[in-house]
Amino acid sequence: MPQSADKVLDHASLFREPEYVELLARKRQGEGNPPDVKVQEIADWTKSWDYREKNFARESLVVNPAKACQPLGAVFAAAGFERTMSFVHGSQGCVAYYRSHLSRHFKEPCSAVSSSMTEDAAVFGGLQNMIDGLANTYKLYSPKMIAVSTTCMAEVIGDDLQSFISNAKTKGSVPEDYDVPFAHTPAFVGSHTTGYDNMVKGILEHFWKGKTRVDNGSINIIPGFDGFAVGNNRELKRILDLMGVSYNILSDVSDQFDTPSDGEYRMYDGGTPLDVVKDAVNAKATVSLQEYCSPKTLDYAASFGQETASFHYPLGVGGTDEFLVKISELSGKAIPEALELERGRLVDAIADSQAYLHGKTYAIFGDPDFVYAMARFVLETGGEPRHLLATNGNKAWAEKLETLLASSPFGKEGKVWAGKDLWHLRSLLATEPVDLLIGNSYGKYLERDCGVPLIRLMFPIFDRHHHHRFPVWGYQGGLRVLVTVLDKIFDRLDDDGSQAGVNDISFDLTR
Amino acid sequence: MSEPLKKRVEAAFDEPGCEKNRSKDAKERKKGCSKPLTPGAAAGGCAYDGAKIALQPITDVVHLVHGPLACEGNGWDNRHAASSGPTLFRQGFTTDLTGMDVVMGNGEKRLYRAIKEAIARHSPAAVFVYVTCVTALIGDDVEAVCRHASEKLGTPCIPVNAPGFAGSKNLGNKLAGEALLDHVIGTREPDITTTTDINILGEYNLSGEFWQVRPLFDRLGIRVHTCMAGDARYNDIASSHRVRLNMMVCSTALMNVARKMEERFGIPYFEGSFYGISDTSDALRTMARMLAERGGPADLPERAEILIAAEEARAWARLEPYRAALAGKRVLLYTGGVKSWSIVAALQEIGMVIVSTSVRKSTEEDKDRIRALMGTDAHMVDAIPPREMYAMLKRGDADIMLSGGRTQFVALKAKMPWMDINQERHTAFAGYDGMVSLVHELHRSLSNPVWEDVRRPAPWDAAPADVVQ
Numbered sequence: 001m002p003q004s005a006d007k008v009l010d011h012a013s014l015f016r017e018p019e020y021v022e023l024l025a026r027k028r029q030g031e032g033n034p035p036d037v038k039v040q041e042i043a044d045w046t047k048s049w050d051y052r053e054k055n056f057a058r059e060s061l062v063v064n065p066a067k068a069c070q071p072l073g074a075v076f077a078a079a080g081f082e083r084t085m086s087f088v089h090g091s092q093g094c095v096a097y098y099r100s101h102l103s104r105h106f107k108e109p110c111s112a113v114s115s116s117m118t119e120d121a122a123v124f125g126g127l128q129n130m131i132d133g134l135a136n137t138y139k140l141y142s143p144k145m146i147a148v149s150t151t152c153m154a155e156v157i158g159d160d161l162q163s164f165i166s167n168a169k170t171k172g173s174v175p176e177d178y179d180v181p182f183a184h185t186p187a188f189v190g191s192h193t194t195g196y197d198n199m200v201k202g203i204l205e206h207f208w209k210g211k212t213r214v215d216n217g218s219i220n221i222i223p224g225f226d227g228f229a230v231g232n233n234r235e236l237k238r239i240l241d242l243m244g245v246s247y248n249i250l251s252d253v254s255d256q257f258d259t260p261s262d263g264e265y266r267m268y269d270g271g272t273p274l275d276v277v278k279d280a281v282n283a284k285a286t287v288s289l290q291e292y293c294s295p296k297t298l299d300y301a302a303s304f305g306q307e308t309a310s311f312h313y314p315l316g317v318g319g320t321d322e323f324l325v326k327i328s329e330l331s332g333k334a335i336p337e338a339l340e341l342e343r344g345r346l347v348d349a350i351a352d353s354q355a356y357l358h359g360k361t362y363a364i365f366g367d368p369d370f371v372y373a374m375a376r377f378v379l380e381t382g383g384e385p386r387h388l389l390a391t392n393g394n395k396a397w398a399e400k401l402e403t404l405l406a407s408s409p410f411g412k413e414g415k416v417w418a419g420k421d422l423w424h425l426r427s428l429l430a431t432e433p434v435d436l437l438i439g440n441s442y443g444k445y446l447e448r449d450c451g452v453p454l455i456r457l458m459f460p461i462f463d464r465h466h467h468h469r470f471p472v473w474g475y476q477g478g479l480r481v482l483v484t485v486l487d488k489i490f491d492r493l494d495d496d497g498s499q500a501g502v503n504d505i506s507f508d509l510t511r
Numbered sequence: 512m513s514e515p516l517k518k519r520v521e522a523a524f525d526e527p528g529c530e531k532n533r534s535k536d537a538k539e540r541k542k543g544c545s546k547p548l549t550p551g552a553a554a555g556g557c558a559y560d561g562a563k564i565a566l567q568p569i570t571d572v573v574h575l576v577h578g579p580l581a582c583e584g585n586g587w588d589n590r591h592a593a594s595s596g597p598t599l600f601r602q603g604f605t606t607d608l609t610g611m612d613v614v615m616g617n618g619e620k621r622l623y624r625a626i627k628e629a630i631a632r633h634s635p636a637a638v639f640v641y642v643t644c645v646t647a648l649i650g651d652d653v654e655a656v657c658r659h660a661s662e663k664l665g666t667p668c669i670p671v672n673a674p675g676f677a678g679s680k681n682l683g684n685k686l687a688g689e690a691l692l693d694h695v696i697g698t699r700e701p702d703i704t705t706t707t708d709i710n711i712l713g714e715y716n717l718s719g720e721f722w723q724v725r726p727l728f729d730r731l732g733i734r735v736h737t738c739m740a741g742d743a744r745y746n747d748i749a750s751s752h753r754v755r756l757n758m759m760v761c762s763t764a765l766m767n768v769a770r771k772m773e774e775r776f777g778i779p780y781f782e783g784s785f786y787g788i789s790d791t792s793d794a795l796r797t798m799a800r801m802l803a804e805r806g807g808p809a810d811l812p813e814r815a816e817i818l819i820a821a822e823e824a825r826a827w828a829r830l831e832p833y834r835a836a837l838a839g840k841r842v843l844l845y846t847g848g849v850k851s852w853s854i855v856a857a858l859q860e861i862g863m864v865i866v867s868t869s870v871r872k873s874t875e876e877d878k879d880r881i882r883a884l885m886g887t888d889a890h891m892v893d894a895i896p897p898r899e900m901y902a903m904l905k906r907g908d909a910d911i912m913l914s915g916g917r918t919q920f921v922a923l924k925a926k927m928p929w930m931d932i933n934q935e936r937h938t939a940f941a942g943y944d945g946m947v948s949l950v951h952e953l954h955r956s957l958s959n960p961v962w963e964d965v966r967r968p969a970p971w972d973a974a975p976a977d978v979v980q
Contacts, residue, residue, distance in 0.1 A: 317964050318964075321969065321970045322970075324971070325970050325971055328971060334971075335969070335971045340969050340972070343969055347961065347964050347965050348923060348924070348965075350961045350964065351923050351961050351962070351965055352919075352923065354956070354959045354961050355931075355952075355955075355956070358955050358956075358959050359955065379960060380960055380961065380964060381960070381961060382955075382958075382959040382960050382961060408960065409958075410960065500598060501596070501598055504598070505593045505594070505719055506591070506718075508591050509587070509588045509589060510589050510591075
């Protein structure tokens with residue numbers, strides 16, 4: 001046996017032992033697979049223009065989608081409020097997915113419960129599950145607020161959350177005046193960014209309904225669904241504090257998804273205090289950092305007479321400039337010198353490295369706002385965004401991005417792909433190769449398959465740890481993005497010269 | 512400074528091949544050709560550094576630095592002299608002298624053991640031993656150790672006596688040349704000789720740029736015996752004294768080698784450059800003519816002309832697309848030596864305007880050429896103090912600065928596009944193809960969008976009309 005107690009091999013090495021190699025080879029023989037040559041031939045063909053055309057003619061089948069479903073966004077949004085438990089009305093398996101998805105990315109526990117609907121609930125309606133579920137959640141986990149969203153199952157049978165919750169309160173599941181905001185979040189509509197929007201709006205509606213706004217000059221900020229929220233939200237607060245702005249972040253998950261190991265388990269940590277949410281109706285303005293994560297919420301805020309503004313994930317020089325200028329305008333606070341220095345440092349760093357960044361070609365996939373921001377940053381560095389893809393991007397997004405590309409000579413060969421999936425992207429990478437791929441962990445298959453180095457800057461990042469702890473927003477965050485991209489460029493240069501005496505002429509010490 | 516070293520430095524300063532040197536009286540000459548150092552003012556590299564960079568591109572030898580760690584540590588593998596074979600020269604070898612070795616006087620023993628170990632482990636073609644300030648001060652007799660080691664171990668051990676305090680980097684280049692003259696050149700006979708053999712002195716094959724030029728010689732049937740020292744093999748340098756002609760490309764660096772090879776072996780030399788189209792052509796032309804005069808094929812000059820015409824036409828055709836974008840752009844050149852004029856010609860050829868060029872390390876001949884090219888010497892500047900350079904750049908006197916890595920940051924802080932043309936760069940600029948690369952790089956540097964960001968004030972500082980939304 002290759003495995004022994006004296007020297008235990010892990011899976012990476014164990015199955016390369018000859019016994020396993022032979023066993024696996026025999027197994028393959030028995031499966032009646034086509035010959036390797038044939039397999040290779042077909043694999044090569046799937047990288048051709050011919051296949052690309054067939055691939056893009058796909059109408060019904062989605063392969064490797066780069067998006068998640070509404071309730072994931074809702075659970076994420078709810079996690080950003082003080083002692084809030086997400087209660088997803090529907091089947092429990094869905095909720096297990098959201099929890100594991102968020103846990104695997106943030107490397108933190110993620111609490112969310114479900115009403116565990118079963119077949120009879122599907123037939124007779126899920127009211128009883130709501131009544132029992134809210135009561136149990138309230139008793140078991142002592143949240144300060146329970147945020148209810150829905151899975152498809154509840155949506156298909158048409159459960160009415162408002163009346164269910166009110167019924168449950170009548171039945172004494174939770175006190176009458178207890179906060180149970182809700183949002184209908186069917187996965188068959190939109191994506192996780194839609195769910196985020198719906199949940200934030202649901203929570204605001206719960207607290208704001210019927211109120212009259214008395215302008216207190218503060219600014220509400222909605223960060224949007226963001227895998228880098230831990231680092232980004234903290235950076236955001238640092239920037240706003242430097243400016244002396246009075247602000248309310250509506251949904252701040254930075255502490256919830258980054259609890260310390262100090263002997264205490266925190267089911268809830270940080271988050272926007274509920275009193276702040278209540279008072280936020282009186283804000284001067286509500287600003288979204290991700291336009292496609294908050295259209296309904298912004299409309300709702302505007303209905304109270306608040307000013308609204310939205311951005312596309314403020315990253316890089318121009319993206320951050322715009323954000324700061326707007327905040328300065330809304331708050332009447334000047335942008336402090338400290339931030340101007342940071343701006344200068346980011347510009348300096350890009351200039352220092354421009355020779356390595358100039359003309360690099362990129363494929364970028366992910367959420368619409370991120371893809372926009374990243375493409376914009378790439379243009380700032382003299383790189384050329386070529387394939388820009390968001391499975392959850394719509395036509396308006398595509399047009400906006402096309403305008404961005406048209407604004408720079410470096411964008412002229414860029415193409416925007418709204419609603420396409422990662423299997424489409426594979427065809428794009430195979431037929432029109434680029435230097436670098438920016439996206440999430442799922443891009444690693446494309447990296448291996450098409451030989452394009454992957455840079456992980458998008459949720460979810462499952463196979464690398466702790467990236468989310470560092471910001472990518474603002475000028476400081478821009479530095480991190482820059483370094484991440486450069487590291488990949490330099491690593492690739494070194495890999496290309498890794499054989500001593502063969503191809504290492506440019507295996508340079510100083511660059 | 513030890514007596515032999517003092518003598519050698521004096522000899523290096525007595526340079527009949529150099530007009531500037533000849534124009535001095537005996538007393539002036541003794542002071543040397545580099546400017547006296549100003550304590551407290553920023554200065555460049557030392558003699559050791561100069562010697563090391565001149566010889567380091569010899570690929571198949573151990574370069575052993577006798578001194579405390581950092582002399583080697585700081586300079587280890589920091590230039591991209593490319594090798595077509597051996598990589599031994601990229602390893603950092605040092606005796607890593609400690610305080611105890613200094614106090615106890617163990618330096619020589621340690622050096623001998625280090626040489627022995629290096630030979631045993633790496634079987635180098637030779638060992639070059641570099642003296643540093645510390646080992647010179649404690650009086651280690653490196654020449655004696657090398658002599659002894661060469662005899663005992665059967666591998667040539669070459670002392671390079673250029674401790675840092677001896678003087679400037681440029682002096683170090685010359686002392687490295689002296690080491691080659693004293694211990695290497697002429698110690699072996701070449702396997703073959705032809706009537707078109709040449710050496711190229713002061714060519715370091717940075718970023719492999721000489722490989723862009725070499726095919727030109729191949730096409731003319733000119734055999735490059737060795738470069739000193741780019742991509743060189745020890746044996747080739749040792750047998751380099753049988754060639755017909757030396758070409759000297761980095762004018763002040765190895766002038767002494769060229770002159771002494773002429774004295775000792777009757778090899779004439781000429782000075783030329785591979786930077787720029789007309790310079791490359793001139794070099795080929797001169798080379799062909801001189802070789803023909805020295806017994807090479809009589810039709811060589813004629814063949815050279817045909818090649819030159821074809822190559823120039825090809826290069827111009829490839830440069831033409833850039834002319835529109837680059838003509839009229841103003842360049843500040845901050846380099847030295849041969850590049851101070853060779854690049855001027857090249858850039859003028861595509862219509863760029865030279866705001867000024869620095870002549871810090873240039874010879875009188877270099878300066879003459881600049882005068883000829885620019886019509887006046889108004890644009891020649893000596894070393895520019897960083898503060899002044901900053902002001903020039905800030906004023907927008909130029910559109911781009913071309914310089915070495917050390918002044919890069921002055922340019923960037925003054926919001927000025929910058930391009931690296933010194934040793935740490937990564938693009939090969941020599942020859943006809945190199946000029947196209949240089950112009951391509953210039954165009955890239957000037958068109959990178961980051962310069963817009965660099966020059967654009969933060970939007971909240973700008974007048975409302977300037978804000979880009």
